[in-house]
Amino acid sequence: KEIRYFSEIGSTNNEAKRLAAEGCPEGLIVVAEAQSTGRGRLARGWFSPFGKGIWLSVVLRPPFHPLDAPKCTLMAAVALTKAIRKVTEAPCGIKWPNDILYEGKKLVGILTEMSAEMDAINYVVIGMGINVNIAPEEFPPELRDIATSVAAAAGRPVSRLALLAEVLAELETVYSLAVRQGFGPVLDEWRKLTITLGQQVNVLAPGETFAGIAVNIDNEGALLVDTGQGVRRILAGDVTIRP
Ligand code: BTN
Known part of the structure; x- marks a missing residue:
């Protein structure tokens, strides 16, 4: 699969959407060391300092109905949680629909964007922001109470490359499961990894x-x-x- 690597970019999601609109193949990945205008959900920004996280977008062309696109976000949350747990053994979990938390603070954010016709998806871009090696005091003051990092959860610095490889492997597994068997098994996995139910x-x-x-x-x-x-x-x- 093709990987487009940038030292700095505005937003990997914007670049992935641009390439998707130009007709790039499914599975293309855009990754950057830093984002100058990283975007979050609900028109928020996303803190994306150089070399400290995984700022990543994946282009998919799923054979799903456009109404199923939100499930791509749940799918990514499953893959990310499994990957982080595997690499760090930190007991992180999913807060519905798509935040990954450790001790109540956010480790990962997911921003899914779609282009669709009436009843077919043209492309889905899944943007993932993983706070990997960000020390608590490196977050801007307004994020200190709500954000944390994989390194803080693991109690040690974490290899971004090892984590990225695991995330992509898990994403491939869960996506091919969804394509072959529908979302049932993915939602079952999501239920096992969530911290929202029962709360x-x-x-x-x-x-x-x-x-x-x-x-x-x-x-x-x-x-x-x-x-x-x-x-x-x-x-x-x-x-x-x-x-
Ligand atoms: C959220 O608000 O929780 C979603 C945050 C998503 C951030 C990622 S970082 C890579 C990709 N590019 C962006 O501009 N945003 C997403």
């Missing part, structure tokens, strides 16, 4: 907020929250786990 959560959904207990994710990857007055289904939004 009291606050939900910030488009246009409203509410609280409840996260009871499951359904076959679409939506989170089911029992509010006490019935079970609500959330396909997109942010949850915070209540202490």
Whole structure:
């Protein structure tokens, strides 16, 4: 598979989208040592210092319906969690839908972007930001309470190359599983790796907020929250786990 490596770039997702729109093959990878305008979800930025993380985007052309694209994010979360656990043995877990946390702080963020026709996906770009060797004091003050790194979780510096190889291997495994057997087995793996289910959560959904207990994710990857007055289904939004 082709890997495009940059010392510095604006955003690997933007470059991957550009190459995907030009017709690059599936599996192309864009990776950079640093991003000057790394992007996060909900129009946030993404702290991407030189040489300290894995700032990576993968182009896929999955044979799925466009409505299944959010499941690509769940798929990436499964691959990343397995890879980090394998390399570090740190007990990290997935917070629905796609943050990977260690001790309540974020290790990894995933930003999936898609281009689709009516009923076919043209491309999906899965952007992954892994905080690998960032010391706590190196995060900007506003991130110190919410962000951590794989090295902090492991208690030692971690080889980015070894972790990257593991992430790509796991991603290939879980993606080919989804293509061959659908998302059922992937969602089962997700359920095993999550820290959200069974927790009291606050939900910030488009246009409203509410609280409840996260009871499951359904076959679409939506989170089911029992509010006490019935079970609500959330396909997109942010949850915070209540202490
Ligand atoms: C989030 O908000 O949690 C998602 C963060 C995604 C960051 C990654 S870093 C590589 C890729 N390029 C970007 O500009 N963003 C993603």
